[in-house]
Amino acid sequence: MNNSVFFGALTVAGLAAGAAAAGTLDDVKARDKLNCGTNTGLVGFAAPNANGEWEGFDIAVCRAVAAAVLGDSTKVEFVPTTGKTRFTALASGEIDVLVRNTTWTFSRDVDLKFDFVGVNYYDGQGFMVPKELGVSSAKELDGATVCIQTGTTTELNLADFFRANNISYEPVPIETEAEAQQQYLSGACDVYTTDASGLAATRATFDDPSAHVLLPEIISKEPLGPLVRHGDSEWGDVVRWTLNALIAAEELGVTSANLTEMTAGTNNPEINRLLGTEDNLGEMIGLSADWAVKALSVGGNYGEIFAKNIGENTPIGLARGLNAQWTDGGLLYTPPFR
Amino acid sequence: MSTLSDPPKLGFRPSMLINDTRYRSLTFQVIAAIVLALAIWYLGNNLLQNLKAAGLNISYGFFSTPAGYDINQRLVEYTSQSSHARAALVGVLNTLLVAFLACITATVLGVIAGVLRLSNNWLVSKLMMVYVEIFRNIPVLIWIIIIFTIMTASLPAPNDFRGEDPQASMLFSSFAFTNRGIYTPLPFFTSGIFASAALNWLLVIAGLGLSWLVTRRIGHWATARQEATGLRPKTGLWVLAAWLLPLVLLMLVMGLSWELPELKGFNFQGGIKIGGPLIALWFALSIYTGAFIAENVRAGIQAISKGQTEAAAALGLRQGRIMNLVILPQALRVIIPPLISQYLNITKNSSLAIAVGYADITATLGGITLNQTGRAIECVLLLMLFYLTASLLISAGMNIYNASIKLKER
Numbered sequence: 054m055n056n057s058v059f060f061g062a063l064t065v066a067g068l069a070a071g072a073a074a075a076g077t078l079d080d081v082k083a084r085d086k087l088n089c090g091t092n093t094g095l096v097g098f099a100a101p102n103a104n105g106e107w108e109g110f111d112i113a114v115c116r117a118v119a120a121a122v123l124g125d126s127t128k129v130e131f132v133p134t135t136g137k138t139r140f141t142a143l144a145s146g147e148i149d150v151l152v153r154n155t156t157w158t159f160s161r162d163v164d165l166k167f168d169f170v171g172v173n174y175y176d177g178q179g180f181m182v183p184k185e186l187g188v189s190s191a192k193e194l195d196g197a198t199v200c201i202q203t204g205t206t207t208e209l210n211l212a213d214f215f216r217a218n219n220i221s222y223e224p225v226p227i228e229t230e231a232e233a234q235q236q237y238l239s240g241a242c243d244v245y246t247t248d249a250s251g252l253a254a255t256r257a258t259f260d261d262p263s264a265h266v267l268l269p270e271i272i273s274k275e276p277l278g279p280l281v282r283h284g285d286s287e288w289g290d291v292v293r294w295t296l297n298a299l300i301a302a303e304e305l306g307v308t309s310a311n312l313t314e315m316t317a318g319t320n321n322p323e324i325n326r327l328l329g330t331e332d333n334l335g336e337m338i339g340l341s342a343d344w345a346v347k348a349l350s351v352g353g354n355y356g357e358i359f360a361k362n363i364g365e366n367t368p369i370g371l372a373r374g375l376n377a378q379w380t381d382g383g384l385l386y387t388p389p390f391r
Numbered sequence: 392m393s394t395l396s397d398p399p400k401l402g403f404r405p406s407m408l409i410n411d412t413r414y415r416s417l418t419f420q421v422i423a424a425i426v427l428a429l430a431i432w433y434l435g436n437n438l439l440q441n442l443k444a445a446g447l448n449i450s451y452g453f454f455s456t457p458a459g460y461d462i463n464q465r466l467v468e469y470t471s472q473s474s475h476a477r478a479a480l481v482g483v484l485n486t487l488l489v490a491f492l493a494c495i496t497a498t499v500l501g502v503i504a505g506v507l508r509l510s511n512n513w514l515v516s517k518l519m520m521v522y523v524e525i526f527r528n529i530p531v532l533i534w535i536i537i538i539f540t541i542m543t544a545s546l547p548a549p550n551d552f553r554g555e556d557p558q559a560s561m562l563f564s565s566f567a568f569t570n571r572g573i574y575t576p577l578p579f580f581t582s583g584i585f586a587s588a589a590l591n592w593l594l595v596i597a598g599l600g601l602s603w604l605v606t607r608r609i610g611h612w613a614t615a616r617q618e619a620t621g622l623r624p625k626t627g628l629w630v631l632a633a634w635l636l637p638l639v640l641l642m643l644v645m646g647l648s649w650e651l652p653e654l655k656g657f658n659f660q661g662g663i664k665i666g667g668p669l670i671a672l673w674f675a676l677s678i679y680t681g682a683f684i685a686e687n688v689r690a691g692i693q694a695i696s697k698g699q700t701e702a703a704a705a706l707g708l709r710q711g712r713i714m715n716l717v718i719l720p721q722a723l724r725v726i727i728p729p730l731i732s733q734y735l736n737i738t739k740n741s742s743l744a745i746a747v748g749y750a751d752i753t754a755t756l757g758g759i760t761l762n763q764t765g766r767a768i769e770c771v772l773l774l775m776l777f778y779l780t781a782s783l784l785i786s787a788g789m790n791i792y793n794a795s796i797k798l799k800e801r
Contacts, residue, residue: 136762137758137761137762140765141767160763160764160765161765164764164765165765166447186550194657195656195657196655196656196657196658196660197656197657197658198571198657198658203745203748203754203758203759203762206763208459208460208461208759208763209459209460209763211460211461212459212460212461212471213459213471215461216471216472222461223463223658224460224461224462224463225463225668225748226463226745226748226750226754226758226759227748228745228746228748232536232746235540235543236543236748239543239544239548239570240543240548240550240551240570241543241548241570241571241667243657
């Protein structure tokens with residue numbers, strides 16, 4: 054009796070593991086909930102607010118996908134992952150999509166069998182030092198002690214940068230963001246390094262942000278974007294085009310303010326195709342005709358999401374920079390909705 | 392004449408496997424073993440199949456590729472261009488280092504606290520009770536983080552040593568206590584006999600070995616004299632000379648000198664650096680496990696009947712000698728077996744190192760390497776193998792020691 058239960062459980066476990074590779078889109082619809090892997094807490098990108106609701110720049114992408122697929126932006130289960138657990142969580146099917154400041158690299162895309170569906174933030178690794186040190190360039194950091202949050206490409210970039218400039222340093226790899234900040238603030242490290250956006254977010258939480266400066270060197274390319282499991286292109290397409298819809302909406306001037314008006318029909322065919330009043334893009338991707346309208350109704354277009362969570366008027370205070378539309382000299386450029 | 396014939400010899404029938412008590416237990420054991428083997432095979436096969444379905448395979452090829460990251464504490468040569476295997480080796484040595492140091496200090500602390508807890512002095516015994524109860528009842532990870540945080544918050548940063556009127560200064564101008572670690576002078580030889588420093592130090596170790604042999608000879612000679620004449624000659628000065636003479640001679644010949652740590656740039660340079668993470672981890676593991684060992688020691692001492700103490704006292708032995716000659720040697724038999732598991736605990740608990748940024752095997756192989764290569768199963772299997780091997784070796788070594796001190800029955 055006990056044995057049969059045991060084997061029954063084993064069989065179920067085996068089947069579940071086998072089924073995870075099949076259609077994620079159908080799984081999400083059947084579950085009526087999107088499992089979204091995210092950061093354990095990085096203000097501006099993904100952190101619970103005072104009411105315990107997750108919000109941030111990465112969170113907005115998850116909510117948009119949930120709205121596009123399920124029609125409700127609250128049907129998301131946020132799974133906080135660390136630098137170590139994120140890939141296992143995605144590969145095992147625990148989460149459907151990972152949006153966690155994850156850098157798109159060759160080996161992650163190819164060797165780890167994931168698909169990066171796009172870039173929602175073009176970042177680069179930077180350095181933060183206390184102003185009183187009087188350092189103005191990362192090349193002056195010979196012999197410095199550097200705090201790093203471990204388990205990221207950060208360590209590799211750092212090693213490469215110091216080797217290329219033939220200067221020495223002492224790494225202090227720290228498991229969590231909070232612990233690393235404490236080390237930096239108490240002076241146990243001279244420098245704190247991570248993605249420039251993360252540095253700005255971290256600095257915003259300090260008692261006296263003006264006592265710390267970000268050095269001008271950006272030592273790496275860090276295209277951060279959402280990723281899904283390799284081999285499920287339908288699901289990959291859904292996430293990719295939801296992100297593209299957010300970006301294209303900004304380019305086409307569709308905002309949360311004029312969304313209802315635009316949905317009634319415009320004389321710009323591209324907007325009509327995006328919002329589902331012309332053609333049948335929704336059907337092609339396996340969603341309802343107004344999928345993009347639902348995605349946009351959550352937090353508006355890419356520009357609005359950026360401004361609300363990490364833009365210049367927030368404590369994070371990031372400029373658009375590389376993350377401006379291509380028409381404004383940035384890198385955001387979506388393929389046409391056609 | 393007996394016509395009784397032998398009872399009919401029945402051959403083996405399959406039903407006997409269940410009905411015959413001689414075979415029954417065997418039957419069930421075989422069935423259980425087969426079921427267990429099948430279950431393990433099923434799980435392993437399931438894993439391999441799923442990995443295959445996901446397009447992943449088990450491969451240790453990544454081991455020879457460059458690691459690409461730096462490690463702050465390296466006992467062997469290592470750069471960011473060394474291989475992942477080398478990084479794992481650095482981690483292994485760091486784990487063994489902190490485990491070794493913590494085992495020694497935890498034992499010393501534990502024995503002292505365990506003996507003092509039985510003291511007749513009310514204050515001392517209560518203090519030891521408070522120590523034991525506080526430290527063993529709070530998880531070791533919390534101790535590690537508390538100690539590290541207190542250390543970085545209370546000790547001065549290297550920057551505070553700077554300037555005309557610094558906020559902090561070095562002890563005897565040679566020891567610097569900073570929140571990044573402790574810097575001490577580094578001894579070196581100005582006119583070594585060999586060119587390589589390691590060989591010179593080997594010579595010093597050989598000298599110490601010689602001293603040890605000589606002191607043993609002196610001890611044997613003293614015992615022989617005692618047995619012949621009944622009086623033990625005083626050997627203290629001879630022993631001291633045997634230890635000091637070769638050491639001082641070697642130091643003079645090779646020209647011992649000290650390299651002092653000096654504040655240069657962002658950090659102290661030169662001298663020996665004992666990193667903050669190592670100190671925090673070492674200290675936390677020692678006091679935490681020391682509390683457990685104290686209880687083992689107390690149990691061992693209390694297991695020796697009071698009659699032994701009284702008999703020894705009746706023979707005229709003093710308190711200290713009763714403890715050293717009568718109680719502790721017998722108590723060790725009770726203390727050693729649980730002590731082995733405490734040593735294993737220290738080794739395994741050292742895997743919490745990454746909480747304070749200490750680069751042990753879990754932080755290198757199980758942390759950064761795992762993350763950069765994404766080879767989770769391979770790395771975790773190796774980690775398991777390492778901890779298993781280390782634990783089995785420690786327990787084998789301690790079992791040999793245990794066998795050597797246990798009651799010899801003739």
